[in-house]
Amino acid sequence: MELKKINDNCYYMSSAVNIGYIVKDNTGMLIDTGIDDSSIKKAVKLLSEENLPLNYCFITHAHTDHFGGASYLKKKGIRLCAPKVEKAIMENPLLEPLYLWNGAFPLKELRNKFLEGKPVEVDEFCSPGNMEIGPFHLEILHLPGHSIGQAGVLFNDILFAADAYFGREALEKHIVPFIADAQQTIETLERLKSLPYEGAIPGHGEFEREVKSTLEANISVHKELMDLVLEIVEQNEGKLSFDNLLKKFLDENHIQSGSIGQYLLYRTTFTAYITKLTSDGLVKTVIEDNQILISQ
Numbered sequence: 655m656e657l658k659k660i661n662d663n664c665y666y667m668s669s670a671v672n673i674g675y676i677v678k679d680n681t682g683m684l685i686d687t688g689i690d691d692s693s694i695k696k697a698v699k700l701l702s703e704e705n706l707p708l709n710y711c712f713i714t715h716a717h718t719d720h721f722g723g724a725s726y727l728k729k730k731g732i733r734l735c736a737p738k739v740e741k742a743i744m745e746n747p748l749l750e751p752l753y754l755w756n757g758a759f760p761l762k763e764l765r766n767k768f769l770e771g772k773p774v775e776v777d778e779f780c781s782p783g784n785m786e787i788g789p790f791h792l793e794i795l796h797l798p799g800h801s802i803g804q805a806g807v808l809f810n811d812i813l814f815a816a817d818a819y820f821g822r823e824a825l826e827k828h829i830v831p832f833i834a835d836a837q838q839t840i841e842t843l844e845r846l847k848s849l850p851y852e853g854a855i856p857g858h859g860e861f862e863r864e865v866k867s868t869l870e871a872n873i874s875v876h877k878e879l880m881d882l883v884l885e886i887v888e889q890n891e892g893k894l895s896f897d898n899l900l901k902k903f904l905d906e907n908h909i910q911s912g913s914i915g916q917y918l919l920y921r922t923t924f925t926a927y928i929t930k931l932t933s934d935g936l937v938k939t940v941i942e943d944n945q946i947l948i949s950q
């Protein structure tokens with residue numbers, strides 16, 4: 655983990671999952687926490703080595719790689735804030751393996767630090783719009799798609815974008831990036847293209863001043879993946895079971911799920927594509943012979 659300075663008030667700790675940091679009038683705020691105690695301890699150590707203050711933490715969304723270290727901060731007396739829906743999940747983190755496992759009590763192997771963070775009481779929820787907290791005047795942006803209630807932070811013309819988009823390297827690595835809602839993912843990406851800011855930092859990737867082409871690359875990935883779903887349906891006489899279509903979709907992308915958890919994350923993105931394609935009238939989703947069928 656490395657502390658990188660963007661300007662006098664904005665920094666980030668570059669890692670597999672970035673942790674943002676803003677400072678003003680001897681008051682500091684983290685943006686996200688990394689996945690566990692070990693990652694947040696590294697971040698806190700980096701700040702103290704540079705004599706940088708820490709008072710608040712804003713958590714962008716309830717994925718464990720972004721809030722897993724929050725309970726450590728809470729014990730240290732750091733004030734936590736998060737978007738409303740995401741706050742509810744952080745306070746009840748069983749919800750993530752539960753929803754991945756179709757709403758049933760999850761398998762033991764799904765209850766790991768990648769899918770279920772330590773529960774943490776968040777001090778306050780934040781709504782989109784202007785937010786005054788300590789000396790900070792923040793603009794909280796509602797950036798749904800990757801998760802339902804994800805928020806980004808705009809401060810001093812720098813956008814902390816969470817997982818609204820992935821850096822190019824992360825985008826290539828993930829192949830099928832995680833999303834919960836395809837329509838909102840694309841709308842959020844389009845909106846970020848038109849907003850004015852000096853530069854942006856994603857949850858996974860590096861800070862960029864010119865972020866437009868990275869945003870476009872993200873949009874293209876989702877559009878191409880949805881086109882692939884349509885192509886597979888066409889090639890199979892216009893009708894496939896949901897599970898069979900998902901298998902063919904992963905095979906076509908040369909993805910081998912290494913665990914049930916990973917498979918379920920891919921399935922969520924795939925389901926988000928099916929929802930969008932169905933509501934756009936490009937496929938039909940019906941139940942037949944006790945199978946969900948996707949047809950033209």
Ligand SMILES: [Zn+2]
Nearest residue numbers: 715717800817
């Ligand atoms: Zn995420």
